[in-house]
Amino acid sequence: MIRDDVKAAQIAAMKAGDKDRTAATRAILAKIKDKDIELRTKDSTLDDDIMVTDVLQKMAKQRRESIDMFESGGREELAKGEKMELSVIEEFLPAQLSEADTAALIDGIKAELGAESMKDMGRVMAELKSRHGSEIDMSKASGLVKAALS
The missing domain is CATH 1.10.10 (Arc Repressor Mutant, subunit A)
Structure with missing residues (x-):
């Protein structure tokens, strides 16, 4: 399951002392938990991997939009941080069709x-x-x- 892969990546990043990767995986897990809580209030029988993939796709879209905005505003340092987070998010997304x-x-x-x-x-x-x-x-x-x- 994708959720387990993200948790394992977080643990590995923490052990390696990679603060950026740890922060990115924490953000992913926080969004997944938010979605879990949201779905608890609704009667939803959504498959876990589909739900996690949906969360990851939304996060990736937000990062791409932020990168465009930061680059057009001349804020390369902020765009660099978003690009790093986007690369971590994309690691966990299933391969996209052409x-x-x-x-x-x-x-x-x-x-x-x-x-x-x-x-x-x-x-x-x-x-x-x-x-x-x-x-x-x-x-x-x-x-x-x-x-x-x-």
């Missing part, structure tokens, strides 16, 4: 659902996320779905 593979999946789902216009985008995105949410960057997939339905 753009061509994602487009092929979208075409298959589009044909299966009979989607023809932008009205059907929500249905296509929902089906794509339910089937392949952990393997696809949904923000990139959104653009591909729009292009396929245009």
Whole structure:
């Protein structure tokens, strides 16, 4: 399980005295725990690895946005810290499908659902996320779905 891999990485980083990596793994585990608490209040039967992958994808997206903002603002030292955290987060993310593979999946789902216009985008995105949410960057997939339905 991904959660166990993150815990093991945290312990290894602590033993090695790697403060940056320790802080990044702690941040990951804190977000996972927040999500656990959030899901406790709801009746959710979400698979643990899917939930953890979703948390990691959101964290990675936030780091990418922060890096862009810091670099455009001339704050390279802050961007460097975000890049380090992003690299740790990406270690635990499952391999993402390529753009061509994602487009092929979208075409298959589009044909299966009979989607023809932008009205059907929500249905296509929902089906794509339910089937392949952990393997696809949904923000990139959104653009591909729009292009396929245009």
